Amino acid sequence: MSFSSFQLPASHPLALYGWDTDWEAEFAPYAEQGLLPGRVVRVDRGLCDVVTPAGVIRADTEFVVPRDPMKVVCTGDWVAVDPEGDDPRYVRTLLPRRTAFVRSTSSKRSEGQVLATNIDYVVICVSLALELDLGRIERFLALAMSCSSGEALLHKSALSWESGAQPLGVLTKADLVPDAATLGHLVQDVEKTAPGVPVLPVSSSAGEGLDVLAAVLSGGTSVLLGQSGAGKSTLANVLIGEDVMDVRAARDVDGKGRHTTTTRNLLALPGGGVLIDTPGLRGVGLWDAETGVGQVFSEIEELAADCRFHDCAHEAEPGCAVLAALDSGVLPERRLASYRKLLRENQRIVAKTDARVRAEIRRDWKRKGAEGRAAMDAKRGRWH
Structure with missing residues (x-):
C-alpha cells in the first residue's frame, strides 16, 4: 500500500485538523479582512461547530446559504468566521473544497x-x-x-x-x-x-x-x-x-x-x-458515479475494449468479449449483473438533469421495444 501524507505546519493550532500551507494560501485574502480560519466539525439546523485557533465556536451559516444544495456548509469544510468578540458569530465564506x-x-x-x-x-x-x-x-x-x-x-x-x-x-x-x-x-x-x-x-x-x-x-x-x-x-x-x-x-x-x-x-x-x-446508510444512492462503477468493475471495462463494436451493450452482440468471458467462466455472472445494475441506476440519476442522456434512454427503450415485437411476430409466424 502507498498512502499520501499531509505537509503540516506543526506549529499552527489547526495542524491537528489538517491545516497545511495550501489552505493557508487559500485563506490569505480573508486573513487580511481579520477573519478567523476554522474547520467545521458538526452541522445542525443552520448552525455549526467550528474549530478555530481560538478554540471551538458556535457559528451561524446564514450568510453562506446557497441555492445549490451541493454547496451547503458540511462537516469537513474549511471556512472563514467572524473574529473573537463578535456575537453572534457567522460563517462568512466557504473555502474551495478539494474533495x-x-x-x-x-x-x-x-x-x-x-x-x-x-x-x-x-x-x-x-x-x-x-x-x-x-x-x-x-x-x-x-x-x-x-x-x-x-x-x-x-x-x-x-x-x-x-x-x-x-x-x-x-x-x-x-x-x-x-x-x-x-x-x-x-x-x-x-x-x-x-x-x-x-x-x-x-x-x-x-x-x-x-x-x-x-x-x-x-x-x-x-x-x-x-x-x-x-x-x-x-x-x-x-x-x-x-x-x-x-x-x-x-x-x-x-x-x-x-x-x-x-x-x-x-x-x-x-x-x-x-x-x-457518519450515520449508518440504509439507502446508498449513486450520484454521477459512472467513473467509479468503471473502476470497481475494471476487469469488465478491460474486456469491453476487445469487443467487436465500440458501443457494445454486452447483451447479444456478436464478437462481445464480455459475453465470451462470461461463457468461459472467467467472468462471474453475479459480477456482470451487478455492473449492469449500477450503470442503469447511475444513468437514471444523470438523466434527471441531462437532456441528452434522457434522449439516449428513450431511444434505447424504443429499440428494445421494436426488437421485442419483432421477436414475438417471428414466433407467431408473422413477418413484416
Missing part, C-alpha cells in the same frame, strides 16, 4: 447530498457478523471511487480515486470469524470485488489490525461509511481512545444496528489524522 463525498438523496429527486468534504480516505466498514453482501460493497466502492474534487462538482463529473479520495475496505468484528483460513478467504472475496483497494480485517474488541489502520488514517482526513451495525462508532471510539460516540448492540436476528450516530462528526485522532463518523 466531496456525494450520494443521491432519493430515487425520485435529482439533488445530491454531500456527506463529507476535504477527505483523503473513504473507509468502507463491513461487518463480518453477517454474510458478506458483495453487491452492497460494490455500491459503496462505486460511490467512494467517484469522490469528486471541488472543480469536478461544478461540472458534475466525478474524478478517479487516484486524484480524489482513496477507498479502503475495513472488515469489522474479525474476532467473530472462527479461524484464520476463513478470514483469509473473506478478505480475498472482498479484494476480488474491489480491485486495487486495500482490505484490512480489524477487531475493535480484540484490538486486531487497529495499529495498521491508525497508521494509515494518520495521513489525512478519513470518513467512515457503512450500514448501521457495521461497527463504525465502536471503531471510532477505539481509534480516538475514549467513548465519544454512542454505541448500541446490533440486533441478534439480522445483525443490523440502530442509528446511534445521527450527525456527521469530525474528530482529531491522537496519532494524527482526522476522522469523520
Whole structure:
C-alpha cells in the first residue's frame, strides 16, 4: 500500500485538523479582512461547530446559504468566521473544497447530498457478523471511487480515486470469524470485488489490525461509511481512545444496528489524522458515479475494449468479449449483473438533469421495444 501524507505546519493550532500551507494560501485574502480560519466539525439546523485557533465556536451559516444544495456548509469544510468578540458569530465564506463525498438523496429527486468534504480516505466498514453482501460493497466502492474534487462538482463529473479520495475496505468484528483460513478467504472475496483497494480485517474488541489502520488514517482526513451495525462508532471510539460516540448492540436476528450516530462528526485522532463518523446508510444512492462503477468493475471495462463494436451493450452482440468471458467462466455472472445494475441506476440519476442522456434512454427503450415485437411476430409466424 502507498498512502499520501499531509505537509503540516506543526506549529499552527489547526495542524491537528489538517491545516497545511495550501489552505493557508487559500485563506490569505480573508486573513487580511481579520477573519478567523476554522474547520467545521458538526452541522445542525443552520448552525455549526467550528474549530478555530481560538478554540471551538458556535457559528451561524446564514450568510453562506446557497441555492445549490451541493454547496451547503458540511462537516469537513474549511471556512472563514467572524473574529473573537463578535456575537453572534457567522460563517462568512466557504473555502474551495478539494474533495466531496456525494450520494443521491432519493430515487425520485435529482439533488445530491454531500456527506463529507476535504477527505483523503473513504473507509468502507463491513461487518463480518453477517454474510458478506458483495453487491452492497460494490455500491459503496462505486460511490467512494467517484469522490469528486471541488472543480469536478461544478461540472458534475466525478474524478478517479487516484486524484480524489482513496477507498479502503475495513472488515469489522474479525474476532467473530472462527479461524484464520476463513478470514483469509473473506478478505480475498472482498479484494476480488474491489480491485486495487486495500482490505484490512480489524477487531475493535480484540484490538486486531487497529495499529495498521491508525497508521494509515494518520495521513489525512478519513470518513467512515457503512450500514448501521457495521461497527463504525465502536471503531471510532477505539481509534480516538475514549467513548465519544454512542454505541448500541446490533440486533441478534439480522445483525443490523440502530442509528446511534445521527450527525456527521469530525474528530482529531491522537496519532494524527482526522476522522469523520457518519450515520449508518440504509439507502446508498449513486450520484454521477459512472467513473467509479468503471473502476470497481475494471476487469469488465478491460474486456469491453476487445469487443467487436465500440458501443457494445454486452447483451447479444456478436464478437462481445464480455459475453465470451462470461461463457468461459472467467467472468462471474453475479459480477456482470451487478455492473449492469449500477450503470442503469447511475444513468437514471444523470438523466434527471441531462437532456441528452434522457434522449439516449428513450431511444434505447424504443429499440428494445421494436426488437421485442419483432421477436414475438417471428414466433407467431408473422413477418413484416
